[in-house]
Amino acid sequence: MVAIDLKLLKPVHISIPTVSTRLNKTDYWGAVKVRWGIGRNHYTVNPGLYKIGNPTTQSDVFVSANYKLSFDALRKNLHGFNAWILVIDTKGINVWCAASKGTFGTNNLSQSIKKVSLESIVKHRTIIVPQLGATGVSAHRTKELTGFRVVFGPVQAKDITAFIENGYKASPEMRKITFPIKERAKLIPVELTGGKYKLLLVAFLFFMFAGLDKSGFLFNKMLETFHFPIINVFTSFLVGVIAVPLLLPFVPVRSFAFKGALLNIIMLASFWATSTVPTLEIAAMAMISTSIASFTAMCFTGSSTYTSLSGVKKEMKWAIPLQITIAAIGFILFTVSKLI
Numbered sequence: 001m002v003a004i005d006l007k008l009l010k011p012v013h014i015s016i017p018t019v020s021t022r023l024n025k026t027d028y029w030g031a032v033k034v035r036w037g038i039g040r041n042h043y044t045v046n047p048g049l050y051k052i053g054n055p056t057t058q059s060d061v062f063v064s065a066n067y068k069l070s071f072d073a074l075r076k077n078l079h080g081f082n083a084w085i086l087v088i089d090t091k092g093i094n095v096w097c098a099a100s101k102g103t104f105g106t107n108n109l110s111q112s113i114k115k116v117s118l119e120s121i122v123k124h125r126t127i128i129v130p131q132l133g134a135t136g137v138s139a140h141r142t143k144e145l146t147g148f149r150v151v152f153g154p155v156q157a158k159d160i161t162a163f164i165e166n167g168y169k170a171s172p173e174m175r176k177i178t179f180p181i182k183e184r185a186k187l188i189p190v191e192l193t194g195g196k197y198k199l200l201l202v203a204f205l206f207f208m209f210a211g212l213d214k215s216g217f218l219f220n221k222m223l224e225t226f227h228f229p230i231i232n233v234f235t236s237f238l239v240g241v242i243a244v245p246l247l248l249p250f251v252p253v254r255s256f257a258f259k260g261a262l263l264n265i266i267m268l269a270s271f272w273a274t275s276t277v278p279t280l281e282i283a284a285m286a287m288i289s290t291s292i293a294s295f296t297a298m299c300f301t302g303s304s305t306y307t308s309l310s311g312v313k314k315e316m317k318w319a320i321p322l323q324i325t326i327a328a329i330g331f332i333l334f335t336v337s338k339l340i
Contacts, residue, residue: 016121018051021079027072034069035186037193043068047089049116050075053082057123060164062153063109063130065090065098074130077157081164086127088112099136106138110145119147128168131155131175184245184300191241191299199237202292203230212338228277229285229334232268236289239264240296248300257319260297264290281337287330291323 034043044066052075061084064074071087078085088108090098098104113119113127126149129137139150154163154174163170206229211222240260244251251259268289272282298319301312 016049016051018053019075019085021052021075021077021081023072023076031069031072035189037190040190041092044092045071045087047087047112049118049121050085050087051083052078052085053080055082055084057121059083059122061086061118061122061127062160063088063127063133065093065095065104065133067092067094067098070094073157074160077160084122086112086116086118095130096132099133102136104133105136106141106145109137110142113146113148125149126151128153130157131170132177179248181246184248187245187300188242191296194299195237195241195296199233203233206230206233206334209335209338212335214339225277228275228281229288231271232285232289233292235268235271236264236293237296239267240293241299243267244293244297245300255315255319256298256301257294257315257323260294261290263297264293278337280333280340284330284333284337287326288334291327291330294319295323 030039030043034040045068047066059082062074062078063086064071066087066089071085074085088104089112090103090108093101093103095104102108109129118127119125125147128151131152131154134152137150139152142148142150151168152170153160154170155177156174159170159174163174207222207226210226210229211217211219213221243263244256244260247263248259251262253259253262265286268286272286275282277285298316301315
């Protein structure tokens with residue numbers, strides 16, 4: 001057996017990247033692009049451990065998703081601190097959504113802690129997890145698997161300083177999830193861009209069908225009558241993706257499907273009332289556009305504090321078949337209106 005002098009063995013140093021707490025132009029431009037759905041599925045940071053400032057073995061460990069907007073929100077609010085950030089692989093999904101999908105959960109968090117050998121980097125055994133990740137992370141189970149105690153931080157990253165100054169305790173205000181108009185407005189661009197191709201396809205179909213006549217297809221009729229259905233289609237889409245989120249707390253119904261339908265009827269009522277278009281076509285477009293507004297409004301159910309996962313599933317179960325049925329009847333009536 002060969003004797004080994006342990007003194008000659010050099011310790012293995014793990015290179016941990018340091019990140020700035022100040023966002024640059026590239027970060028802000030990236031945020032703008034992702035809000036408009038550009039590169040949204042690839043807006044990530046590499047999972048692993050990061051340093052803020054010059055952390056020691058006693059410095060706090062904050063946990064984040066690898067969705068860059070989540071990571072940036074955390075690091076910019078750690079300005080002036082020396083801390084560690086443990087980024088877990090959530091497949092580029094934010095903390096709240098990832099917690100519901102299972103990618104920001106107990107097992108993933110525990111595996112990440114072990115992967116970076118966190119127990120050899122810090123002497124304490126506490127990690128600070130975002131409050132919005134609580135639905136996916138079991139504190140006692142994480143302690144059993146890793147030895148690290150989970151402390152849930154505030155809902156908003158901007159409250160981290162106050163949270164620390166308060167002895168790592170969140171006040172009732174820090175635990176409250178709000179959904180003000182500013183936050184609701186941030187969701188609009190991605191919904192606008194996400195539905196643009198479907199919108200153009202529907203608009204093109206109505207542009208073509210506007211030329212239908214009992215004697216065949218008339219190009220002149222198409223040019224003369226396509227305005228009414230096209231305006232209805234575009235307006236109903238905008239009602240669903242803009243008016244509904246902005247007016248969300250003021251629409252006196254709980255269901256998002258009904259919110260979209262109600263606002264669409266209100267928005268287009270005067271237009272329908274003053275139109276010289278045949279009554280049957282008005283009725284047809286009322287049904288079609290209301291279905292469009294109702295469906296697009298439901299896109300916000302998964303990003304709103306007004307809903308729950310079970311509530312969303314329950315609403316979609318009855319709303320989508322109803323929307324399809326009403327839209328189909330409307331399209332039949334629209335076709336008939338052109339042929340009589």
